[in-house]
Amino acid sequence: MLGLIVAAGIPALAKASGHDHGAPSAATKAAATQAAQPQSDGEIKKVDKEVGKITIKHGRLANLDMAPMTMVFKVKDPTMLEQVKVGDKVKFTAEKLSGALTVTALQSATIAGQSKVAETMPAVDTKAVAQLQSDGEIKKVDKEAGKITVKHGPLANLDMPAMTMVFKVKDAVMLEQVKTGDKVKFTAEKINGAFTITALQASM
Structure with missing residues (x-):
């Protein structure tokens, strides 16, 4: 009888000691939190x-x-x-x-080839990089959908005329940096079939 009581108590002791292998560790949670920043x-x-x-x-x-x-x-x-x-x-x-x-x-984050990445790649054509940028005006910021509406000039790299259209954004942080009415310079690319803004800054 004593042996049965001891054996029955072992799972409870293991759980109380924190040996729950199904739960994520504190280190795993911390790593996930840091990655989300x-x-x-x-x-x-x-x-x-x-x-x-x-x-x-x-x-x-x-x-x-x-x-x-x-x-x-x-x-x-x-x-x-x-x-x-x-x-x-x-x-x-x-x-x-x-x-x-x-x-x-x-x-x-300096544009036109002055970033650390560009410094390690001297063959980059900085003029070509600059030509990817287009001028625009923010018409709507939809943070919930992760999209932004921009009235823009011709997009040379996409062979598109001037118009007003909705873009996805590569980084949701961009939506925190602008508001309706702001003049901007931006780079748009076609990523996975969707027109996406990959760089965005206020126009001087």
Whole structure:
């Protein structure tokens, strides 16, 4: 009888000890959360290598529910500070780590071949890249559907005349950066059969 009681208690003890192999681990959940963090656009205002911090003028940080502003961030990896300089346009991911707002991913977003990627590919025709851009005016932003309506000039790369049409966006973050009436420069491509905006910025 004593043996039966002990045997019956083993599953309960295993569950209480956290040996539930069907549940996702904390590390798996953390990795999934980090992968879901969106990128934001910004401009470098100051790089302080001595204290490991960077000042960025940025747009809305959707994952942190923060409005556009200029603020100081810590960096997760000090080597990030070697990759950028004051005035650089960047795309970055910011998270709150141990109570501090921290940049966890950072890359140059400068157009016309000046990004880090373009620097490693000197054969890129920067004039051709610039020609892919078109001028337009935002007519509607549909965040729920992930689409944007743009009144645009001719799209040379798609051989399309000037018109007003609805596009998908490659990155939903783009919909947070513009509003109805904004003048923009954008790049549109046909991806999986759908006309999709792959780059978008306010027109100066």
